[in-house]
Amino acid sequence: xxxxxxxxxxxxxxxxxxxxxxxxxxxxxxxxxxxxxxxxxxxxxxxxxxxxxxxxxxxxxxxxxxxxxxxxxxxxxxxxxxxxxxxxxxxxxxxxxxxxxxxxxxxxxxxxxxxxxxxxxxxxxxxxxxxxxxxxxxxxxxxxxxxxxxxxxxxxxxxxxxxxxxxxxxxxxxxxxxxxxxxxxxxxxxxxxxxxxxxxxxxxxxxxxxxxxxxxxxxxxxxxxxxxxxxxxxxxxxxxxxxxxxxxxxxxxxxxxxxxxxxxxxxxxxxxxxxxxxxxxxxxxxxxxxxxxxxxxxxxxxxxxxxxxxxxxxxxxxxxxxxxxxxxxxxxxxxxxxxxxxxxxxxxxxxxxxxxxxxxxxxxxxxxxxxxxxxxxxxxxxxxxxxxxxxxxxxxxxxxxxxxxxxxxxxxxxxxxxxxxxxxxxxxxxxxxxxxxxxxxxxxxxxxxxxxxxxxxxxxxxxxxxxxxxxxxxxxxxxxxxxxxxxxxxxxxxxxxxxxxxxxxxxxxxxxxxxxxxxxxxxxxxxxxxxxxxxxxxxxxxxxx
Amino acid sequence: xxxxxxxxxxxxxxxxxxxxxxxxxxxxxxxxxxxxxxxxxxxxxxxxxxxxxxxxxxxxxxxxxxxxxxxxxxxxxxxxxxxxxxxxxxxxxxxxxxxxxxxxxxxxxxxxxxxxxxxxxxxxxxxxxxxxxxxxxxxxxxxxxxxxxxxxxxxxxxxxxxxxxxxxxxxxxxxxxxxxxxxxxxxxxxxx
Numbered sequence: 001x002x003x004x005x006x007x008x009x010x011x012x013x014x015x016x017x018x019x020x021x022x023x024x025x026x027x028x029x030x031x032x033x034x035x036x037x038x039x040x041x042x043x044x045x046x047x048x049x050x051x052x053x054x055x056x057x058x059x060x061x062x063x064x065x066x067x068x069x070x071x072x073x074x075x076x077x078x079x080x081x082x083x084x085x086x087x088x089x090x091x092x093x094x095x096x097x098x099x100x101x102x103x104x105x106x107x108x109x110x111x112x113x114x115x116x117x118x119x120x121x122x123x124x125x126x127x128x129x130x131x132x133x134x135x136x137x138x139x140x141x142x143x144x145x146x147x148x149x150x151x152x153x154x155x156x157x158x159x160x161x162x163x164x165x166x167x168x169x170x171x172x173x174x175x176x177x178x179x180x181x182x183x184x185x186x187x188x189x190x191x192x193x194x195x196x197x198x199x200x201x202x203x204x205x206x207x208x209x210x211x212x213x214x215x216x217x218x219x220x221x222x223x224x225x226x227x228x229x230x231x232x233x234x235x236x237x238x239x240x241x242x243x244x245x246x247x248x249x250x251x252x253x254x255x256x257x258x259x260x261x262x263x264x265x266x267x268x269x270x271x272x273x274x275x276x277x278x279x280x281x282x283x284x285x286x287x288x289x290x291x292x293x294x295x296x297x298x299x300x301x302x303x304x305x306x307x308x309x310x311x312x313x314x315x316x317x318x319x320x321x322x323x324x325x326x327x328x329x330x331x332x333x334x335x336x337x338x339x340x341x342x343x344x345x346x347x348x349x350x351x352x353x354x355x356x357x358x359x360x361x362x363x364x365x366x367x368x369x370x371x372x373x374x375x376x377x378x379x380x381x382x383x384x385x386x387x388x389x390x391x392x393x394x395x396x397x398x399x400x401x402x403x404x405x406x407x408x409x410x411x412x413x414x415x416x417x418x419x420x421x422x423x424x425x426x427x428x429x430x431x432x433x434x435x436x437x438x439x440x441x442x443x444x445x446x447x448x449x450x451x452x453x454x455x456x457x458x459x460x461x462x463x464x465x466x467x468x469x470x471x472x473x474x475x476x477x478x479x480x481x482x483x484x485x486x487x488x489x490x491x492x493x494x495x496x497x498x499x500x501x502x503x504x505x506x507x508x509x510x511x512x513x514x515x516x517x518x519x520x521x522x523x524x525x526x527x528x529x530x531x532x533x534x535x536x537x538x539x540x541x542x543x544x545x
Numbered sequence: 546x547x548x549x550x551x552x553x554x555x556x557x558x559x560x561x562x563x564x565x566x567x568x569x570x571x572x573x574x575x576x577x578x579x580x581x582x583x584x585x586x587x588x589x590x591x592x593x594x595x596x597x598x599x600x601x602x603x604x605x606x607x608x609x610x611x612x613x614x615x616x617x618x619x620x621x622x623x624x625x626x627x628x629x630x631x632x633x634x635x636x637x638x639x640x641x642x643x644x645x646x647x648x649x650x651x652x653x654x655x656x657x658x659x660x661x662x663x664x665x666x667x668x669x670x671x672x673x674x675x676x677x678x679x680x681x682x683x684x685x686x687x688x689x690x691x692x693x694x695x696x697x698x699x700x701x702x703x704x705x706x707x708x709x710x711x712x713x714x715x716x717x718x719x720x721x722x723x724x725x726x727x728x729x730x731x732x733x734x735x736x737x
Contacts, residue, residue, distance in 0.1 A: 048707040055703050056634045056711055332726060365719050366706040370699070380607040380698045381669070389613070392723045 004030045004239070005544070006536070007260055007274040009246045009289070012091030013522050014509035014529035015280030016224025016232075017139065021533025022278075023237035027540065030272060031229075032244045032262055035061040035087035038094050038215050038225070047364040050213030051086065051095050051476065055366075060086035060095050060215065085282065085476055089242060090225025092476065093143075093522060097212040097361060098193040098221050099337060100145035101519035102136045102527075105129035105156040106346050107353075107403070110515055114352045120405040120434045121312050122352065125514045126486050126495035129156045135527035135534070142231070143526060144199050144222040147191030154186070154342040164196045170209070172329055172396050173338035173359045179454040180341055190340045190358050193522065195220040200227065209334030209362040224526075247424050249277055249293040249302060249505065257505040263422050275543050276536055278497075280509040280529065283313065284412055287481035287511060288427045290492075290499075291414045303482065303492045303499040310413055312406035313429065313472075314480040314516040319441040319464030320357060320399030321448035323457030330393035336361025344444055345403075345518050351439040353403030355518030357448055360397050368392055375461050396457050398448050399464070402441045403518035405434035406480050410472070429472030437469055477521055479513035496535035497528070504543050508532040591629035591639050592646075597622050599646045600697075602661040606668050607701040614718040616705055624704030624713030638696070644689040645697070649675060652684050 005028040008019040015031065022029050038060045049059040086092050106113050108125040137160050139145075146164035149155045166189030169177060180187035194205045194216075205220040219226050232238035243265035250258045250271070259273035279286045287310040291301035303309055340358035348354045365388075372379045373387035410431035418426045445462045452460045485491025488500040497512055499505045508529045510521055517524065536543070589597055604616035604625075616622075629639040653660035653671060660668065674680045675691040685691055704713030714720065 046708050046710055048703055048711060053707075055707065056628060330724075364706075365723050365725060366703055369702045369706045380701075382609050382611065385608055385611065385613075385615075389722060 001271065001273060003273045004028050005274060006030070006276045006278065007032070007272060008278045008280060008508070009260065010091065010280035010282065010285065010509065011089050011224060011229060011240070012280060012282060012509065013093050013224060013525040014512075014532070015278070016090065016093070016228045017143075017526045017529030018278055018280060018506075018508040018533040018536075019238055020142070020228035020232040021530055021537060023232035023235045025537040025540070026235075026237065027537070028237050028239070029232070030239045030241060030274070031232075032246050032260070033089050033091075033240065033242045034245045035089065035091075036242045038086070038088035038090070047210075047366055050364070051092075052213045053364065053367055058086070059213070060088045085478075088225075089229065089240065090223040091282070093193075093223025094215050094221075094225050095213050096193075096221075096223070096476075096522060097337065097520070098223075098335075098522075099358075099520040100140065100143075100147065100191040100193040100523040101356075101517070101521075102156060102158075102191075103129070103517040103519060103524050104154060104342065104345055107515055107517045107519075108132070110352060113346070117352050117405060117434070117436060119407060120352075120436065121408050121490070122405050123483075123485065123490070123514055126484050126491075132524075132527050132531065133158065135530040136523065138530045139523050139526035142530075143193055143224070143227045143523075144195060145191050145193055145523070146196035148189050151186055151188030152342055154345060162191065164199055166190075167192060167194070167196050167205070167207075167335060167338060169338045170331060170333055170336075170359070172325075172331075175325075175329075175396065175455050176359050176398060176451075177339045179451050180339070182454045183451050185341045185343045185451070187339050187341050190337045191523075192335060192337070193222045194335060195222065202226065205335065207333050207335065209332050209336045210364060211334070212336065212361040245422055245424075246281070246289065247292070247422050249279070249289060251293065251295045251298060251302060251502070251505075253297055254503070255297060255501050256503045275545060276504045276506065276540075278506045278508050278532065278536070279511075280507070282509050283478035283481045283511040283513075284427055286507055286509055287313075287412055288414065288424070290482065291427075292424055298501075302505065303501060305501060306489045308483075308490060308492050310427070310481050311408055311411040312480040312483050313411050313431075313478065314404040314406050314513065315470070315475040316401035316404060316477040316516065316520075317437055317441050317464060317466070317470055318399050318401055319355070319445040319448070319462075320397065321445060321452050321460055321462055322395055322397035323452045323455070323460035324391050324394040325396050325455075325457055326394075328393040329396060330362075332362070334361065340400075344447055348440070348443055351436050351443065352405060353436070353515075353518055354440055355402045355444050356400040357398045357444065357451070358400055360399055363392075363395065365392065368395070374459055391459075396452065396455060397463075398451065400444060400448075401477065401518055401520065402437055402444060404470070404516050405436040406483075406515070407431065407434050410470075412472075412481060431472065433470035435469050438467060441466060477510075477516060479510035479516040479521060482507050482511035483514045484512050485514065497532035498535070506532055506536060589626050590633075591626050591631075591636075592622075592642065596643060596646050597626065598661045599650055599659070600625065600642075602668060603646075603649070603672065603697060604701045604704070606665075606672055607698050608705050613722040614716075616701055618715065619705050619713055619718040620715040621701050621704035621713045623715075624707070624711050625700050627712045628700070635700070641689045641693055642697075644687045645691075645693045648685050648687045648689070648691075652680050655684065 008031045011033040048055040147162045148166045246262040248261040257277040344354045412427040414425040415428040482492035604621045608616040628635040706719045
């Protein structure tokens, strides 16, 4: 029987940061990752293999038939969802667009701010922005964020500035910056987990504008794979095991996690025992593991005595507007998203929350070609080709993610009839989201439309407007399936990520998010990873036995 | 930082160099360099010659030839055939493709000709009918719905607007048309 101090399942934003804290404190860690180290060649150049267009394959994995299907929708075999989350060391932080947002203080206290939202499980976090602030700072400095809050009156207080200055604006971002100001709004540079200057021994960004969904060829995009994981390995305390799939958390009769079962790279089922187990397999993967780990004491899965695991799943609907500039605006100079506003993140009329608006990365030709170029025009044939030629190089666009309101019925469940090659059931997503998302989305899209009108752009169109609440959910931004809280009847972990009813099983990923914010959640998940790690180190003496 | 702000032969030359200097094996059995030969040789991986003939006519309707190459010249069918091959990305759709193409051909034959031999306007009309599900049920008697056309449109766009590495976009037809510098994704053209 093999033993270690701590097991961390998953090497993404949360797992990578948590493992670094443990390893640096002298705790021996084994980290499992189902993927492998990603390579930039040759899929890095493939516009049919990116995270926004995984047509032939998803570049950063999962690769091969073993892992192709990740979950099923309710609606039969057509609903097989091919993964759009990476499976590699660093996971989505290898290939993300790399926006490094802190949530706003109000995002941690939605219920206190807005009161009950009927039909939603929206709630306060068990701690405040101020409690997470030191860990945001740790993420900004250890992983690396370029930005400036100076123009943003809505952000929470910070003790230390960003480690790198913001990126210069592209021509499109300059136009949008002026339009935001004309509208009386407060634009500021999008914070980015990228090197605007050489940082931490790696070079400055080469300012490409297509790279969302791809690994950086010069390593100027900052993820866990090129920051905290190498730092953890350098301590000598991190044993990273790639191509390993964890399929069960083993529990004893007293509520103690004793280790995990996993398939190694040779498809052999093995066991590893440890004093503490941390799951960071992302919101769907972590819920799946808890639900699938059934034992005498946990017949419905670990931490699921009150049927909360898998519920409250949240993701992001993107809304905004796009128009077309009078002449060519196209540039390869990026990064794509440069300028943003938080003016509509809260305190909007008639609904809870809201979202940011920001300029975006460049569309590849294939992504631009999807559907109609202009509303009401043909999506194929001569007209479509004409419009492609006329407008591809003239697009101007602002979009943003809507703060998704959790509901009890919207969740992921195990689908026992469909299993992966390791025998683990897939998850199926089901249940209706909240009507608040429709109100917020349509409101934000209308604002984006008005702002674009200030630029003088032509053919302006809403994007993402929708009259129906979202259904199911498992996008790139996934959260909330094992939310934190003080009440075990409505939450899965306490405020330090420890699963209720267990002594030493922790979660450290997006599953913890009580609310997913109107922001890309990566930096918040990193901060949570650091915080969960700090809690384990603090309590280590009592756990090491 | 090296900047390429306009479309140039040099940019394309560099792409070829990058691919040539990389792995020749490609990924998942796709050979990056061998992306043009299949159509000429008539060696298809998933579809028959007749199915290819119908699909090529459909693809050309979706992205017609004008002053720039269309789907035919860009070898979009090579892309789709490859993705329908066993174990490829759309292997699970191969049977639907066959069914849909055959049903479309039957619908065309009401006027006495196979789809590929209909006039341009007749082809357009028939595809519009399929798009909106208006081909009569007694003619369309297969399980695959007429609206599978939308999937075909999507795949044709992939084959035309996506990277040439998977068999379509021959000679960078769409990248040239739109003035896009390649490689598009990671900006490697910016690294010396």
